[in-house]
Amino acid sequence: MQTLYRRLLRLMPRLGVQVTDLGPGTAVVSRRGRRARIPLGPGADLLVRDDGRYSVSDAGKDTWLVLGGKARTAAGPAPEWTGVPLGDTGARLLLDRRADADERRIQLAAAEYLCAQHVAAMLELYGVNCVFDVGANTGQYARRLRRLGYTGRIVSFEPTADAFARLSKAARNDPDWQVHHCGLGREDTVTSIHTGWKTMNSLLPPSDYGRDRYRRFATTRTEEIEIRRLDGVMEQALAGIEEPRPYLKMDTQGYDLEVFAGAGARIADFVGLQSEVAVLRLYEGSPPMSEAVAAYEAEGFEITGMYPVTREAATGRVVEFDCVMMRAKAAPATD
Template sequence: MKRQINQLRKVLFAIVHPACWKPLTLGVGAAIEHIHGLRGLSVDGIIDVGANVGQFSLACRILYPNVPIVAFEPIPDAATLYRKVHGGCRDVTLKQCGLGTEAGTAVLHLSRSADSSSLLPIGELQTQVFPKTEEVGTIEVPVARLDDFTSTWSGRNNQILKLDVQGFELNVLLGGQQTLQSCRFVYVECSEIQLYQGQAVRQEVSSFLESKG
């Protein structure tokens, strides 16, 4: 019931926001659960890491229609749909790659629930807590460092950096320490417990961010 109510809320939200009409025909709604926390900020750029099919980017487009968005998504099917959702938006750019501590390639562990896929192996606890998220295959994907793209957001000092990368948050941050200097807001999904093998938990991620001011 909770899921159906949330879906209904997204449809109602989409009806009154024209930017949502095309995405809705593709089965994609804005991540309205983030709207309250994002509203009213002074920002000059948005970096969406782990963009999936563009739900968070869509919410940001509605709140900040003139602010450029740079998104990162390594899963081919998700990246393809992201481009359809945001196609024609001049200020939205998608980089089809993962992010980590160094450039190269990496194995992406695909989950039965696509948005639970990770560059880390899926742990036993993950599948216990969240059924139907077990690994169903692997693919090799390109990986870069966030700091490899600093020229893309040169001159910006009030960016939002959003991370939703299924346990790989600290790796992304370690590869983006220069980028952090241009980010006023860092919005991270992280876990109190280790759901993926080798995952840094919330306290480790928080300690790193605090050390960077």
């Protein structure tokens, strides 16, 4: 004899409702499209729209990868996925088994991911409630912070017109993301910036090493921009925050120490910073890594993470690091 539950399941399709029975007492009800149930393994099933748009790959113990149809039909051989445990953390890294063939690219991608995770953790640990995003370009850094869960204020600075237009659009629907059409430096002034170098626009000319490394440096155009001192914009940026705990992110293509100098005595207000420091200098007049790190340490910041940004394919040498530094004395007290 059928239960009332089973009778209801049989009735629903007549009302235009699709029912997928998952077992005793469990069903999925949907209004449009059929659903298919794909067994992944003991105790795990995947429920997908039944139109052949998805594929499932085993990527290790209790780990599966679900791909859309576009991924399956892309040019080239299908990926061979494997899950790599990350120590005893319980996390797994998903890799194409052929990724080992390009060690440099996978290492740099991993470093970018780990840097972002570390910054998010430091912002939370130190109670940061305002991030100064200097050299914002089109807002990539700020968007990443939002994806990682940071909900505090972001104040972005971008001097070039094209990038600023895209930055403004990105921030349009985020009420706690301010954008300013200027650069930051040692003094308030108007100057020219080299443009046309994608995300590498700089107030400094390329070095001989930079020209040899990047074809984009072969041609350039300039744009007149406004430069402000950091200490002159802080009151406006922090307005309305009761107990400001700011963090300074700088990515200005060789100009970070100039931005830092423009903070003057107010650099003491910052609980942490992030700077792209150069081992091999791409720009004339940019400071070497040792000089930049020494200047930051002299103001009380200490390194919490170093992540390679670029590496030479031929030699393996690191060109630049993302250096994350925090003021240890500003860390919250623990019991």
